[in-house]
């Protein structure tokens with residue numbers, strides 16, 4: 001194929017450049033260090049003149065190969081793959097924000113990120129202000145506070161709210177604020193925020209990118225200019241990806257496009273069926289026309305994803321019984337793997353939060369988050385209906 005942009009499905013398998021010689025699969029460079037013939041070569045590499053790898057905490061060929069593939073998928077100049085999603089977030093933030101500066105964040109973000117923002121950043125003199133997902137753009141535009149960085153997730157966890165990416169980009173640009181998205185729930189198949197103007201796109205690659213619940217990994221993508229600060233912070237913070245995990249990540253990404261097709265299909269199928277069941281109070285899924293942000297989701301997403309939440313007509317005890325009665329849906333946190341998972345936010349990611357506060361976040365004690373896998377959809381439906389029959 002020449003003179004034509006490659007489709008994301010092709011990029012997932014082959015990246016931007018088809019191999020012309022050597023191994024058909026990226027070799028695992030399981031080494032901490034690299035050998036040079038002489039001091040001049042070593043110096044050229046240390047100074048970044050030769051492009052040779054020096055030390056795996058700085059860069060590694062296996063990791064570089066998967067970084068190039070992710071850049072092609074996201075439409076960015078550069079990507080850094082790190083040992084976890086949290087390593088990606090912390091390196092990006094520490095690389096761009098210094099003491100005395102402020103971050104504006106949507107209030108609907110992953111719990112680990114909230115803890116990073118509330119516990120670690122203030123120790124470094126960085127303050128984070130939170131705002132409701134629907135208020136993010138207005139706050140950015142109206143605020144007299146100068147924000148260095150604006151951070152948000154879309155779709156959000158666990159209520160699958162959608163934030164208008166383009167509107168955040170416009171507001172951030174108008175105020176000179178760096179925009180950063182946690183795009184984990186979307187995956188680069190369903191949304192490509194950099195192409196809408198977002199400066200830094202982050203994923204917990206532990207989830208859809210890896211896809212098999214067998215690695216912990218994170219990615220951060222952006223322009224070369226934006227990524228230079230991220231790379232120098234990451235080099236010192238040390239959340240380095242292991243080359244074998246990079247190999248598994250690359251292997252996972254090869255099937256990302258087909259997996260996402262099935263995740264998207266299965267979740268929509270279940271959401272539509274469950275919405276009609278009287279034992280379920282509410283279904284949160286951005287692909288339902290009843291969803292509050294359906295129009296925005298349709299505008300900026302190519303698929304609505306494999307995550308959905310259901311609110312049962314029950315209490316916490318009944319909800320726990322429901323999850324315990326599931327057979328195919330595994331009782332586990334995390335998401336984005338080929339196997340379906342179920343978890344109760346009130347007992348896991350949002351444990352210990354007051355019921356009133358949970359309500360303000362649109363989360364009930366009876367909310368169950370489903371990470372819909374790629375199994376046969378009618379089997380998954382049957383599993384959910386049987387558990388409802390047993391418990392609600």
Ligand SMILES: Cc1ncc(COP(=O)(O)O)c(C=O)c1O
Nearest residue numbers: 084085086110182184204206217
């Ligand atoms: C949306 C989101 N962002 C970030 C993270 C953190 O990623 P990791 O566990 O790979 O560090 C998670 C983990 O669950 C997540 O769900």
